[in-house]
Amino acid sequence: MAILIVDMGSQYTHVIWRTCRDLGHDGKIVPKTVARADLDAADAVILSGGPSSVTKDKFHFLPNFIREKPNDMAVLGICLGHQLIAHTLSGIVVKGKNAEYGISKIEVDKPGVLLAGVPTPFSAWVSHFDEVKKMPQGFVSLAHSETCAHEAMEMPARKLFSVQFHPEVWHTENGEKILENFLKRI
């Protein structure tokens, strides 16, 4: 099964690829200028983090893909990817009151699909200033931290999942479990 990992400039894009491989899934890293046809042909898509901001940067075919993709194709947004999903579907992304860099304590409010079997609280690694202030309609918030209200959100009926923290890095507790929960939905 081919998972497209869209590289939006994260330090951890290749680590997403590595973790997917460790979990038995072949991933392919593509730039964020990837053609729409390639996105449509994927079995699942993971949107990486990145240094830019959803309100300032261009994301080519990604917003239309997020809006129009079939309901049975699983998409996971991480960090900037999480914000891009929220922004594209008319949620609100703003610069947070406080930044979060390094360790953060994540409190699970509702395990849902993505955080199923994950104990609360757990330590996760984060690296962001922007945050999702208001989720798009139809999404459920799964977890929060001291400074960020929506650390994870999902809309299982549309197979849209996203996290503000980085489940792919070694320091995030239960990170592999969270990615596994997503990969099971493909």
Added chain:
Amino acid sequence: MPFNSEKFIQSAVSAIKGTVGAERAIIAVSGGVDSSVAAALASRALGKNIHCVFVDTGLMRKDEGKLVKAMLSRAGVALHVVDASEQFFSALKGVDEPEKKRKIIGEKFIRVFEAEAKKQKAVFLIQGTIAPDWIESGGGSRDTIKSHHNVGGLPEKMGMKLCEPLRDLYKHEVRITARALSLPPEMSERQPFPGPGLAVRIVGEITPEKAEIVRGACHIVEEELETAAKAGKIELPWQYFAALLPTKTVGVRGDERSYQYTVVVRAVRSLDGMTANFSHIPPEVLQKISTRITNEIMEVGRVLYDITNKPPATVELE
């Protein structure tokens, strides 16, 4: 599937054969696990058609050249040591900007390798570049965190073709490969050491005097933490060293005022170097380190312990 070293060794050996063919190759060896694994793979792929070069930049750890030569000869690899320390120090004179330092070092390395390649009639340069090196060097939509000497620090024009068999690997996977290749444990388990060497552990301008100070401090940190780990007081950190700040602070020694350099001790826990947290070293171990540094290295008057994670900091200071 988790990383499979047997499969990787097979595919890397055939990829090196395919890339280099019957040409001769220079191998850039630093004594770290990455370049040692690259050398071992190249030797499997190319047999005697390789020439391993170790460049002494003058910015190496204590007794590094001797140690590396002995370690590699035990692993069956003949090493040619090139002393380029004067060239490196003179090129770095007066330079204090970290990215500029890294680029100068990257270029100097290549010029030394080019000269060796010419003598050896070698066409290829084989390097132990691993994933974090090119990731952090930036490019495309990825920001440059630091130009690693073997990627972002490479000059635009170079007279050799590159071969980088470990590009997709991380440190823990390189170690698994090293063990599978039966490299000695002192090499496979060796803590990471940055390509630019002590240059990135001297914040600001580099001088031979400062290199000597930081070399001594690094040696003390290594000795004390390795001793503490052996005694079961700590888990040996993933990476541990000292760095020299350009800042001097006031002290008192034998009832006399002193005004001396500041040393930062850094020890981190990591798997792959992509994220890291500072090691929780017990105060009595830190105390021993600070006492030894300030008593054995007279130019240092204050010792700090770095309690920052990555992100937001990086492991090395520059």
